[in-house]
Amino acid sequence: MSFLARETIVGLPLGAVCVTACAGSGKTRTATHRLWEVRQRMKDRHGIVALLSFSNVAVDTFRRDYYVLAREKVGSPNSSSVEIETMDGFLTANIIRPHAYRSMQAKRTPYLVQGHEPFLKGQKVYDGSMPHPTASLEVAIDGGEFEFTVNFGYSSVAIQPTEAVKSINRLGAAGAYTHALGRYWAIRTLQEQPFVLRALARRYPTILVDEAQDIGPVHQAILELLIDSGCQLSLIGDKNQGIYDFSGATGMFLGEYGERLGVQSHGLTINYRSVPAIVEVANKLSGRTDTAERTVPSALSGAFYIPYKNAEKDKLQGAFRSMVDTAAIAHADAMILCRSVEWVDKWRGGEKIQGQGAIKAFVNATIFRDKLQRYDDAFRFACAGITSLLADEHGDLVVRIARNDALIDALSLKRMIWKFVRDASLGLPSGSLIADKEWHQLLVKRVRALLRELESKYALRPADNIGNKLAKKALLNRPIIEMPDLASTDLATFHVSTVHQVKGQSIEAVMYVANKEQIRAMLNGTDTELGRIGYVAVTRARNLLVLAVPDTCVGEFEPELVSCGFKKAGT
Numbered sequence: 001m002s003f004l005a006r007e008t009i010v011g012l013p014l015g016a017v018c019v020t021a022c023a024g025s026g027k028t029r030t031a032t033h034r035l036w037e038v039r040q041r042m043k044d045r046h047g048i049v050a051l052l053s054f055s056n057v058a059v060d061t062f063r064r065d066y067y068v069l070a071r072e073k074v075g076s077p078n079s080s081s082v083e084i085e086t087m088d089g090f091l092t093a094n095i096i097r098p099h100a101y102r103s104m105q106a107k108r109t110p111y112l113v114q115g116h117e118p119f120l121k122g123q124k125v126y127d128g129s130m131p132h133p134t135a136s137l138e139v140a141i142d143g144g145e146f147e148f149t150v151n152f153g154y155s156s157v158a159i160q161p162t163e164a165v166k167s168i169n170r171l172g173a174a175g176a177y178t179h180a181l182g183r184y185w186a187i188r189t190l191q192e193q194p195f196v197l198r199a200l201a202r203r204y205p206t207i208l209v210d211e212a213q214d215i216g217p218v219h220q221a222i223l224e225l226l227i228d229s230g231c232q233l234s235l236i237g238d239k240n241q242g243i244y245d246f247s248g249a250t251g252m253f254l255g256e257y258g259e260r261l262g263v264q265s266h267g268l269t270i271n272y273r274s275v276p277a278i279v280e281v282a283n284k285l286s287g288r289t290d291t292a293e294r295t296v297p298s299a300l301s302g303a304f305y306i307p308y309k310n311a312e313k314d315k316l317q318g319a320f321r322s323m324v325d326t327a328a329i330a331h332a333d334a335m336i337l338c339r340s341v342e343w344v345d346k347w348r349g350g351e352k353i354q355g356q357g358a359i360k361a362f363v364n365a366t367i368f369r370d371k372l373q374r375y376d377d378a379f380r381f382a383c384a385g386i387t388s389l390l391a392d393e394h395g396d397l398v399v400r401i402a403r404n405d406a407l408i409d410a411l412s413l414k415r416m417i418w419k420f421v422r423d424a425s426l427g428l429p430s431g432s433l434i435a436d437k438e439w440h441q442l443l444v445k446r447v448r449a450l451l452r453e454l455e456s457k458y459a460l461r462p463a464d465n466i467g468n469k470l471a472k473k474a475l476l477n478r479p480i481i482e483m484p485d486l487a488s489t490d491l492a493t494f495h496v497s498t499v500h501q502v503k504g505q506s507i508e509a510v511m512y513v514a515n516k517e518q519i520r521a522m523l524n525g526t527d528t529e530l531g532r533i534g535y536v537a538v539t540r541a542r543n544l545l546v547l548a549v550p551d552t553c554v555g556e557f558e559p560e561l562v563s564c565g566f567k568k569a570g571t
């Protein structure tokens with residue numbers, strides 16, 4: 001493998017390339033510019049060059065950057081000969097929606113289900129002793145053979161392939177698939193309908209995959225089929241940032257791809273994101289020797305650790321805030337990162353989840369709107385609540401809304417639901433109301449009115465047992481959202497997020513709040529997923545990195561932290 005400058009990688013000859021890059025090395029720019037170069041040099045004018053990634057945020061960034069680049073280069077972007085998509089979006093648009101119905105033996109265009117649609121109740125898969133929802137099936141591939149599991153409680157239960165396939169076929173015949181089953185159907189379609197595979201390889205002679213460490217065995221199987229049919233695949237990624245082990249993405253494909261015959265293998269080792277002190281810590285953790293492009297700013301910057309007591313969250317946030325202020329960073333540009341959603345809730349000051357079924361969905365919508373100001377999530381939960389109050393035939397409403405389905409005038413329907421979600425005085429009641437009395441009473445009245453409107457304007461029939469579904473179950477005699485204790489002023493100062501949610505981002509100041517196990521794993525390096533989660537948290541920070549260490553184990557870790565390049569905060 002050779003280490004080349006970004007410009008050199010962009011200008012490499014056409015063909016399969018494997019780029020293993022460090023954090024902050026400008027993979028986004030490299031991939032966008034390479035996409036442009038490949039498109040310019042490719043002789044096949046009918047073929048499309050595809051750039052695939054794994055998150056909508058990454059795809060939006062690529063599309064924006066490519067549009068700007070194409071305008072700079074030729075004055076007007078010609079996007080018809082390149083396609084920038086999520087990996088699953090690409091499979092959906094090219095394989096599942098147009099072709100999978102034949103393998104599924106469905107009489108309609110396949111559609112995605114989330115798992116909570118009422119009509120899925122009768123769709124079960126047997127593990128030999130008991131039934132599980134077919135929609136909860138997970139699919140893996142080992143040695144070319146499918147393996148199936150369902151999550152049951154805290155464990156994962158294996159399902160015999162014959163049983164799994166029977167249930168998947170039954171769900172497939174109705175045209176429905178989940179995210180996991182979509183990939184399964186994509187593979188079956190390519191295997192059972194070879195003309196689809198041939199056409200796809202001809203249409204996409206070159207495919208670039210960003211965040212290639214996140215390619216799991218099922219996606220790999222699809223890419224291998226395309227390679228075997230003549231498609232040239234290039235990968236760009238960082239195996240130290242592979243944090244989706246649980247979905248089978250171990251980074252192995254990226255690690256091995258560069259060794260294949262005919263694949264050019266290169267590395268990127270300049271970190272453009274972080275100040276030198278943070279790059280030094282990242283190097284120590286990963287065993288790399290990357291260099292920092294940036295110089296040290298005049299305000300406070302670098303990598304620090306700070307002890308904390310679980311019972312004193314406000315104090316820790318206060319200390320972080322004072323460092324952020326000294327570093328001359330706006331509070332909006334600083335974030336607290338945690339490993340798990342439960343910790344995020346704890347550090348945000350989480351609410352007790354109340355209600356069941358549809359009511360629970362509306363409770364969630366209220367919390368997201370009134371507490372977290374995350375209106376998209378509030379809308380999503382409200383849609384789920386509404387769908388579960390409609391007759392079974394409207395089970396795919398959420399998907400149809402997301403697709404802007406013209407048949408149901410999804411745009412105006414969306415507007416009506418938005419109005420309900422936004423307006424606490426006429427729609428979804430305020431989270432400050434007592435849940436089991438005021439909030440529930442108002443909600444039932446308003447939801448019933450909304451359902452009447454949905455039926456008259458959009459012919460969306462309500463379910464038969466609405467009274468039952470809107471019953472006052474598992475609601476508490478307290479507000480949905482407890483008003484913050486006025487004495488505790490700091491809780492909402494910083495945005496709090498999981499490490500997974502900020503993957504790919506640059507953040508001015510990061511405080512990674514970790515427990516003993518997470519710090520141990522991080523200091524042990526990037527061989528484990530937990531270690532890599534720590535590495536991703538560390539490498540998000542541009543100027544200021546603070547590692548919050550439980551005061552009970554700070555003494556034990558101090559020598560290692562210091563030798564990694566962390567300084568004690570306040571010294």
Ligand SMILES: Nc1ncnc2c1ncn2[C@@H]1O[C@H](COP(=O)(O)OP(=O)(O)OP(=O)(O)O)[C@@H](O)[C@H]1O
Nearest residue numbers: 022023024025026027028029272273504505506539
């Ligand atoms: N050639 C460059 N010169 C200056 N700044 C750059 C250059 N390339 C990238 N950057 C900046 O460096 C930061 C990191 O870039 P980017 O997010 O693309 O890195 P990445 O390799 O995707 O990182 P990661 O994998 O860690 O998320 C961004 O702020 C970007 O604007």
